[in-house]
Amino acid sequence: MRLSRAIVSWNSYFAEIKAMYEKTFWKDNVLLVSGVERLDLNRTFACGQSFRWQRTERGWFGIAFGRGIYAETAEGALRIFPCAKEEVPLWLNYFDLARDYAAIEAQLCADTRLCACVPFASGIRVLNQEPFETLITFILSANNNAGRIAGIVMRLCACAGEPAVMQDGREYRRFPTPEAVAALEPEALRSIGAGYRAPYVKESAHMVADGFDLEALRAMPLAEARKALSAFPGVGPKVADCILLFSLGHTDAFPVDVWIGRALKTLFFDGQMPGRQETERLLHELGPMSGIIQQYVFHYARERKLATKHEKREGKQ
16 A cells, blocks of 8 residues: 555654644554644535545544544544554644644634634644545546545445455455556446546546656646646546645645635625636635635535525526
8 A cells, every 4th residue: 555655754744743732642553632623523524525434433434545544532632543653643644733723714814704714614624635546536526416426436445445354343445546446447437426437537547557646746836736637537627626635735726616616706706706817816815725715715605505696596506
């Protein structure tokens, strides 16, 4: 698996992460991080950025970086298990625990336009996911809803992912390797619900298996990284920004869909559709955390069920 590479690349974050919290404690394959603020697992796992988490009697169970883990919060502490000692920096980074979300919310609340968004998304953290899984997942997300995406990903893992077993006997499937996905026939991908996206998934997996280095995009300027991702079939501007934001550390990537479009009109442009230059000026104004701010704006729009005046006249929501 690609886990060891991720651990090595994230070890440099460990000291910074550890210093931010009252206590980071590991013992007997359990990681406990206390003093955690602005982390709501319910909102984080249900917000449409990751599709392999489910509630269980032991807390939330999820599969990431080839590992099955449980996660739960209580009284400002995050508990993750099973967690090998060498995996500690991986999970601290996965949950974005080094980032000061309280400061981000303070920035939002200082802006009269954005302050209203905070209650709708406080507690959501942008997960730092595995890039290949995120690439395939968001190719599958096009013209889809969260429930269907989760089902397709589950079936993809069932037919091509490596089996594994937790210490408590829970069985699961790791996300398949690029080589395993590339080996699937388009018809097999269609049979699990990929539909017209099947050839996109297969070709994209081939590209990664043949040496396309997704990790290299992490260090690129945002515009260059977007351009590089556009080489993958099925990856347009929104999907590219989702991949960059949710797996490659580009916190200035700002995915735009219909909900974001409605919110931008309502909050910033008096109900009018902004031009490209106006949108770019706005994103520059929001700063290097604009992608994280996007989560607040998105959930504000969705929970408020924002619609344009034209859509309301037409009865559309």
